[in-house]
Amino acid sequence: MTTHVTDSKEKFLLFRIRVFKDEHAFASILGIYAPGLQKFLYRKLPTHADVEDAYSTLMLRLWEYSIQTPVQHFSGLSYTIARGIVAEFYRQREGKEEVAVSEEGEGGIHLESKFSGEHTEKGIDAGLVAQGIKALENEDDREALLLRFVEGYSVKEIAKYLGKTENATSVLIHRALKKVRALIEKT
Numbered sequence: 226m227t228t229h230v231t232d233s234k235e236k237f238l239l240f241r242i243r244v245f246k247d248e249h250a251f252a253s254i255l256g257i258y259a260p261g262l263q264k265f266l267y268r269k270l271p272t273h274a275d276v277e278d279a280y281s282t283l284m285l286r287l288w289e290y291s292i293q294t295p296v297q298h299f300s301g302l303s304y305t306i307a308r309g310i311v312a313e314f315y316r317q318r319e320g321k322e323e324v325a326v327s328e329e330g331e332g333g334i335h336l337e338s339k340f341s342g343e344h345t346e347k348g349i350d351a352g353l354v355a356q357g358i359k360a361l362e363n364e365d366d367r368e369a370l371l372l373r374f375v376e377g378y379s380v381k382e383i384a385k386y387l388g389k390t391e392n393a394t395s396v397l398i399h400r401a402l403k404k405v406r407a408l409i410e411k412t
Contacts, residue, residue, distance in 0.1 A: 235299055242291045251288060258303055265304065265376070269311045279310045286310075301386045304376060357405035366401035373398055 241250035262283065266276045286306050296302050361367045365387055372378040372386065384394035 239291065239296050239299060242288075243293075243295060246292050251291065254299055255284070255287075258300055262303055262307055265307055266311070270314060275314065279307070279314060282310050283307050298386060304372075308371075308376075353409050354405065357408040360408050361401060361404055363401075365397060366404065369394065369398050370401050370405065 235254060238247075238250040238254045241247040242254070263276070263280060266279050266283075270276050270279055283303070283306055287303060290296070290302065290306070291299075358367055358370055361370075369383055369387065372383045373380070378386070380395050380398065381391055383398070384391045387394060387397075389397065
């Protein structure tokens with residue numbers, strides 16, 4: 226069951242956190258968003274220990290930011306910080322080769338490193354898409370595509386986050402996709 230918080234209740238809790246450093250208000254608002262944040266981290270990170278570390282870092286950064294700066298949308302802030310933590314995690318691991326070991330039929334062992342053909346092919350496809358998104362000049366285009374296709378937000382949620390109508394957001398996503406396709410086709 227998903228708990229829903231009204232905008233006025235969320236704003237009240239965020240006010241209490243910033244002005245009074247109210248830990249109970251922080252726990253209340255976190256209770257609403259924590260399951261989704263944890264699910265997000267589990268989808269993005271490889272191990273349970275990595276998720277726990279990232280979640281702890283996320284909570285500390287959310288608290289620090291919330292007591293120092295007025296926050297309009299806790300959900301948007303949470304996922305933005307979470308994406309940054311995931312990016313930091315993978316930047317720190319960059320260059321360290323990991324090898325997955327799996328058993329094949331008849332006692333054989335299959336090793337797949339990040340340099341194997343299938344992994345490399347997927348990396349190239351994902352790399353092209355990532356380059357296309359990075360090459361977009363409009364920040365709203367980039368953010369809308371990331372929220373929709375990486376984070377899995379609905380058009381309605383993205384519209385609320387961007388402060389646009391659902392129709393305008395849908396058009397924005399469609400046009401941004403066309404731009405990315407065009408950029409990929411040029412390469």
